[in-house]
Amino acid sequence: MKAKIHVTLKTGVLDPQGKAIAHALGNLGFSGIGDVRQGKFIEIELAEADRAKAEASVREMCERLLANTVIENYRFELSA
Template sequence: MKARVHITLKSGVLDPQGKAIEHSLADLGFAGVGDVRQGKYIELDLTETDPEKARADVTAMCEKLLANTVIENYVIDLDA
């Protein structure tokens, strides 16, 4: 089973890298782009086949390592 994890900064946490991307896009002539936020995307191949157990495992991985929940949120997608 494949797990896809998106990790994003919580709203209210300043994202200087997102701001820099926003400025570069404006410099390249892309008008009308605001509030750029950057994050991380992590793919995992799991031997677990039970979606409920897989989700519990990946949630524990996010809490213990993949995300820093002081500043980051995570969303887990699973496909069989």
């Protein structure tokens, strides 16, 4: 089973990487750029075949390691 995880900064948390991208795009001549936010996208191959167990496991991975839940949100989907 494969987990696809998105970790994004919570609304209101300053995103310097996003600001840098917006600034660089402006310098390259792109106009009409509004808010830019950068997050992480993590793909994990799991040996676990049971969906409920895999879901519980991935949730724990996010809470304990992958996301800093003080400032970040996470969401994930599982595929066979």
